[in-house]
Amino acid sequence: MKHEYTTKLKGRLVLTDAYHADESLQTEKSLYRFIWVREGNITLEIDHQEVPLAKNEVISLTNLQHLEFKSIDGEYLTLLFNGNFYCIYGNDHEVSCSGFLFNGSSNVIRFILDEEEQKILNEIVEALKREFTVSDSLQEEMLRIQLKRFIIQATRIARRRLNITQEKEYTFEVIRQFYILVDTHFREKKQVQDYADLLHKSPKTLSNIFSTCKLPSPLRVIHERVEAEAKRLLLYSTKSSKEIADLLGFEDQSSFSRFFKNMTGQSTVQFRNEAEGKN
Template identity: 40%
Template structure:
């Protein structure tokens, strides 16, 4: 199944699919799409950024345009896939408040387990999505955007509840969101908590205290995780040397990057690439 709305003039696109056909599988090779994947009927094994992810029944995975996703070509799941031109998460953050929570909220894409009431809500929304994809008229695109916004708002609330941050004061919640967004924008050149604290007009201590009170990983851990994720992606999905990757991630000396990488993974970059490549070929 692959139901698509496309505006050629705007180059915008949104697709409802189960990835059970060749054209839908081709979407996974396109780096320009956000992907919301729901294991509606049963458990699935997926691959995200080269790592196996077990998605249990009625769990939902939220991937950004940066995540490399591989999905089995079989029925049982349903996904909504859309590009920035159809709905830009950053430009419309005031509408759905999902930037830094649902997308770009950590180095790993969030996975939400749906309760029974949530399953009913998702079933209703995806039923309406299907109806709108099949209703071709001049307001079809706008109706699909309205439904997408509802899905994003509902999902963001679920992620906040899952991460136990829904009850935080709004100022603290916004600080967490803004920090994650800034890390996504600047992790290649800014590696210190003080860099982000300055951008947020806070002291590093204040920033760390807010994350501690919220039960979140420390700001430094989040920065390091994001750098590591990008390093692993480049090692596994590019032909760049470790030295080139080091420079791409803001390290003046390859040795400093290698030491950082080994301290967090147990292996130097070159050995990590060789090991993962060998495992993938086995």
């Protein structure tokens, strides 16, 4: 099963149960993805890390995260869209998923649905299927509405799993905005003070907020985002360490090499060779 809609401005929305077998979709580098295991289990490789998913588990991935299917022992659905169809950054006030469901680190959001949540998301999927068969001037906006419903419900479910109550709303929003800013500026801004200034907070306040929520420190979040990008460039490009150091805003190759060794315990050469040996 595959339903697809493309706009005149190259917006794309796809619902499929065979993403793994669709080379054109897998090679499209602009797609955000929800994967929902409906029966059995599947194993994915995300940024070169194996991620097993069980029945009724949902995972959200950005266009930055590299995905491969390692094994499929069941059934799953994938909902895919690009920024031309629905921009999660420009419409952040509508869905509040940027920096939360979707961020550039390798730490992906995943959750298992209870019965009521399954029912809610399944109703949206069925509404999407119906709208894909309609052909009139309202189809595009109706499909966009159903996509927004899915994103909002997934955001609500993920927030419940993290126990984001109304009392914690402000704290959650600061953390989410921090992740958005890190995704945007990690190449040129690598100090907590940089982001504290953008958020009009002190570094200590930010550290306390992250500590209260039992999250890695703000500095660790920045470093993990840089690390994730470095690994992707080493794994999926032919760029040299010097070129990567320049792209990631390091003063020179040696400072990048020290950073990478401190984060991973390996040199860039060891990391690349080990990855190539596994393929």
